[in-house]
Structure formats: structure tokens, C-alpha cells
Amino acid sequence: MIAAATETRSAVVEREFPHPPEKLWRALTQPHLIEEWLMKNDFKPVVGHSFNLRGDWGGVLDCKVLEVEPHKTLSYTWDFKHEDVAFNLKSVVTFTLTPTSAGTHLRVEQAGFRPDQKQAYGGAHAGWKQFFTKLDQVLARPD
Amino acid sequence: MPSAQDMLFKTLADPTRRAIFERLCREGEQTVGALTARAGVSQPAVSKHLGVLKQAGLVRDRQEGRQTHYSAQLGALALLIDWTSQMTGFWQKRFDKLEDLLKRMDQ
Numbered sequence: 001m002i003a004a005a006t007e008t009r010s011a012v013v014e015r016e017f018p019h020p021p022e023k024l025w026r027a028l029t030q031p032h033l034i035e036e037w038l039m040k041n042d043f044k045p046v047v048g049h050s051f052n053l054r055g056d057w058g059g060v061l062d063c064k065v066l067e068v069e070p071h072k073t074l075s076y077t078w079d080f081k082h083e084d085v086a087f088n089l090k091s092v093v094t095f096t097l098t099p100t101s102a103g104t105h106l107r108v109e110q111a112g113f114r115p116d117q118k119q120a121y122g123g124a125h126a127g128w129k130q131f132f133t134k135l136d137q138v139l140a141r142p143d
Numbered sequence: 144m145p146s147a148q149d150m151l152f153k154t155l156a157d158p159t160r161r162a163i164f165e166r167l168c169r170e171g172e173q174t175v176g177a178l179t180a181r182a183g184v185s186q187p188a189v190s191k192h193l194g195v196l197k198q199a200g201l202v203r204d205r206q207e208g209r210q211t212h213y214s215a216q217l218g219a220l221a222l223l224i225d226w227t228s229q230m231t232g233f234w235q236k237r238f239d240k241l242e243d244l245l246k247r248m249d250q
Binding site: 009010011012013015017019023024026027033036037038089106108110114 | 225226227228230231234235237238240241242243244245248
């Protein structure tokens with residue numbers, strides 16, 4: 001049941017913005033602008049720089065800059081440590097900017113894994129059905 | 144120590160408790176009285192179920208005068224969902240904010 005505990009997965013979101021890459025780059029790399037759309041931060045566009053992203057909910061993400069290619073690529077680690085290991089996440093976020101005739105195509109990919117994510121819960125779009133399929137197993141376990 | 148998932152499963156394994164939680168999910172915040180009227184069990188029993196749901200983080204209560212209102216905390220189910228679908232939703236919302244910011248930067 002925990003066979004896939006360290007399997008890497010990724011989330012990808014893409015969108016075209018009617019603005020030039022240079023302008024998007026500023027929004028992705030200047031702390032006061034990052035704060036406006038993402039989170040409070042002490043980011044610097046310097047490879048190796050460690051920083052935190054602080055969410056409104058009080059959560060703090062540990063991040064480190066991996067790649068900076070102005071107006072093209074930005075990549076950093078995105079790790080979340082939680083006292084309940086089920087919420088832990090180790091991941092890398094990569095932004096890729098591609099100029100288009102109308103502006104910029106922005107792609108964000110977040111690749112990583114939950115160290116303790118169990119296969120049974122890790123299947124895409126686990127819903128009520130899957131939830132109850134696993135009930136018997138859990139209930140059978142001793143406390 | 145049982146994991147958070149085990150606790151969610153156990154909490155929702157009881158059909159009456161699950162029915163109460165599902166009603167809160169579907170219909171939004173309700174009082175114990177309103178929930179009792181349709182639960183088919185006594186008010187103390189409903190209160191007890193709500194207490195267990197609250198302990199599992201599945202419901203939240205809010206006092207208003209003499210009434211306690213309960214609402215479902217869907218976030219508690221998040222750890223049963225693949226984190227990538229959570230993050231996809233997260234980035235979509237952030238891109239909306241980014242779009243707003245880019246418009247403002249023009250001015």
C-alpha cells in the first residue's frame with residue numbers, strides 16, 4: 001500500500017498573458033510584485049539563494065533558487081514541512097516564459113512528491129468512491 | 144499513532160455521522176436543531192456526532208446567541224486528494240491574481 005511513497009508527480013498550469021515576457025519576469029522576480037499575486041517572500045533572482053514564501057494561512061514554504069534565465073526560465077524548490085507527515089511536500093516549481101504574437105505564454109510546472117503519500121490516497125482525483133473502498137482496510141487495523 | 148487519514152476514515156465510517164457531514168457539505172451551515180429534525184436520532188446523539196466530526200477537523204462550530212451553528216470543513220478532506228490536483232487549482236487562482244497585477248502594472 002505504500003509502494004508509491006516517493007513517486008514523483010507534477011501539476012502543470014499554462015496561460016497566455018497579453019503582456020511582454022520582460023513584464024511577466026518582473027512580476028515573477030521582484031519581491032513586492034511576487035507578494036501581490038503569490039505570497040510574502042524574501043526572494044532574490046540569484047541561483048542558490050534560500051528564501052521563504054509565507055502564506056496567509058500561516059504556512060511557510062522553504063525555497064531555494066535553482067535556475068534563473070532572465071525572461072525565460074525561473075526555477076526554485078518548494079518544500080513544505082508539516083507536523084503531520086501526510087501534508088509534507090518536496091517539490092520544484094519551474095516557470096517557463098515563451099514570447100507569442102499576442103504576449104507571453106506562461107507555463108508553471110510543480111514536480112515533486114509527498115514523502116508519506118500512500119498509493120491508495122495518491123491516485124488522481126480520489127473521491128468518495130475510492131474513499132469508502134479503502135474503509136474496510138483501515139477499520140481492520142488495530143489502534 | 145493513527146494517521147490523519149485513519150482518523151478521517153474512522154470518523155466517516157458511521158453512517159449517521161456521515162449523513163450529517165454530507166448534509167453540511169450540501170446545504171451549508173446549520174444548527175443542531177435543524178440537523179436533528181432530519182437526522183432520525185435524538186439531539187444529544189447529533190451533538191455527540193458533531194463533537195466527533197469537530198475533533199477530526201471535519202466541522203467547525205460558531206456560537207450565535209444560544210444557538211451553535213455547524214459548518215463543513217472541506218479542507219480536512221484535502222489530504223485524501225492527490226496533491227497535484229490541489230496545486231493545479233492553486234496555480235490557476237494565482238494566475239488570475241497575476242493577470243490582475245499585470246493589468247495594474249500598465250497604469
